[in-house]
Amino acid sequence: MIDIMLPYYGDVALMQAAVNSVRAQTDAGWRLTVVDDTAHPDVPGWFESLDDERVRYYRNEQNLGVTGNFTKCLDLAEYDLMVMLGADDIMLPNYVGTVLSVAKDHPGVGMIQPGVEVIDEHGKLVSGLTDEVKKRLYAPRVEGRRVMGGEELAASLLRGNWLYFPSICWRTEAIRAVGFRPELRTTQDLALELELIERGEQMVIDDTVCFHYRRHLGSVSSKMALDGDRFTEERLLYSGAADRMRARGWKKAERAARVHSASRLHALTLLPTAVKGGQGDVAKALAKHAFGNG
Known part of the structure; x- marks a missing residue:
């Protein structure tokens, strides 16, 4: 059952x-x-x-x-x-x-x-x-x-x-x-x-x-994506995961967490919508997530 x-x-x-x-x-x-x-x-x-x-x-x-x-x-x-x-x-x-x-x-x-x-x-x-x-x-x-x-x-x-x-x-x-x-x-x-x-x-x-x-x-x-909250939460999750993977000696997993390529790509795809809609603060948050170091 x-x-x-x-x-x-x-x-x-x-x-x-x-x-x-x-x-x-x-x-x-x-x-x-x-x-x-x-x-x-x-x-x-x-x-x-x-x-x-x-x-x-x-x-x-x-x-x-x-x-x-x-x-x-x-x-x-x-x-x-x-x-x-x-x-x-x-x-x-x-x-x-x-x-x-x-x-x-x-x-x-x-x-x-x-x-x-x-x-x-x-x-x-x-x-x-x-x-x-x-x-x-x-x-x-x-x-x-x-x-x-x-x-x-x-x-x-x-x-x-x-x-x-x-x-x-x-x-x-x-x-x-x-x-x-x-x-x-x-x-x-x-x-x-x-x-x-x-x-x-x-x-x-x-x-x-x-x-x-x-x-x-x-x-x-979907509603959260364009207010920037989603990616702030994601960034914190990946950062914590990277530290835990490192402690385990899981080097590939640590690298994947620090790069989090899919999450960055998602933010990048939303950037034009934020810019077009005049959401300057949201656009900055998306750009930070897509191109930042953390």
Whole structure:
């Protein structure tokens, strides 16, 4: 069984599509838990109308924010495996069957990254610059399955984080031992992945496409990118990671953290938009991140 945890905030229709994608799984080895961090009046009634014993629904008495809601979801997970599904993402019908097959063949693995396709806010398959760079420059070549861990995986992710966090299946015990850092907003995923790697956890990458990751301008990370906060947070994360990699003697990983090429490239691609929009302070912050030493 897999605990599929859905920390909900945002668009109601997209959340309902995410929930229905879970209910359409061809493998029955799942339970869905939705933790509602909104005040939409019609949402509780919609879940009640599902009358589906496989779906648990909770509404927070007060807003917990992204990290607080993630932590509550983590506390509610009970099975050995769990997923932190995005409230606007889609599980294809073969998702649960795919990751359970991987877990059976690799018992005790900390993370499973299955094949992912990217969709826009309308559900249309897209292939933008960000995802093409991930795929062609940073993601490892995988045919079938591949096990990665240690410095190899750390260096790969520090060069460019090619993972899709909401699609990852985690060993619950492993992710709970690390948890989520309350001071982080947009680098929560990479921070968690790196700490698990440093604790000795491995990842299995399976090329079976079974997940649709939704990329759209309304996301928290997209909104933060052009106010400069995202890259300030990233710079601090990479600096700390570089020091830890150095202490471990992981020279390739340390170098990847200090260079953080994908993060610099992302800032560079946003620079023209900031300049065109007359956001001088943002443009300076992006230029500092793209061309600076730290």
